[in-house]
Amino acid sequence: SQQGEEDPQALSIQEGENATMNCSYKTSINNLQWYRQNSGRGLVHLILIRSNEREKHSGRLRVTLDTSKKSSSLLITASRAADTASYFCATDGNTGGFKTIFGAGTRLFVKA
C-alpha cells in the first residue's frame, strides 16, 4: 500500500495568499513529517508532528494531524515567492523508525 499521498499534486497561488496542502496515509504511524524541496535540490525538514499531537506551528507553518482520518495538512500563511517548491509528507509507517516513507509531493508555485 502507498503511504503519504499528497493532494493537490500542484498548487498555484498569489503572493500573500495562504497555501494548504493535504496528505493522506494508509497504515498507522508514530510521527509524520513535512519536507520541502527546491527544484533539483535536497530535502529540508520543516516540521515533525507526533501521533499524539493534533496541531503544531512553526513560524508561518501550521500542521494538523488527524489520526482517525489518517490525514495531515500543511498550511503556509502569507506565502512568498520564495516558498515556491515541492512539499512532501513523510511517515515512519510504524516500522520502528529506521526509514521514512515519502509521498509524491505537492508542487507549490507562488506568483509574485
Place this chain on the structure above:
Amino acid sequence: EPEVTQTPSHQVTQMGQEVILRCVPISNHLYFYWYRQILGQKVEFLVSFYNNEISEKSEIFDDQFSVERPDGSNFTLKIRSTKLEDSAMYFCASSKTGKLNTEAFFGQGTRLTVV
C-alpha cells in the same frame, strides 16, 4: 549549523560502470540512510545503517548496491554495475538515533546520470 554533505553533486557514468557516491553525515549522528528519487517520482528508501551494519533495506537495494563507512566520517553508496534505470537523485541522511520521532537530516543529493 551542521549539515550532511554529499559529493559529487552530479555524476555521469556509462552503463555497466561502478560508481561510489559519498556522504559525510553530521558528526555526532549514529544512524545513516540512503534514499533515491527518480526524476518526477517519490523519494524512496534504500537502506539504513547503524553500528557498521545494515539495519534495514528495501527491495530496491539488491546485490548491485552496497554501503560502507570506511572511516569515522564518510558513508558511501556503491553501485557495482550501473543500469540506465539507476539514474536518479541519491540522498544521504543521518540522525542522532534510530528512535521514533527523530529527525533525519538530508544532504543536497547527488544526481546520477547513467548513459
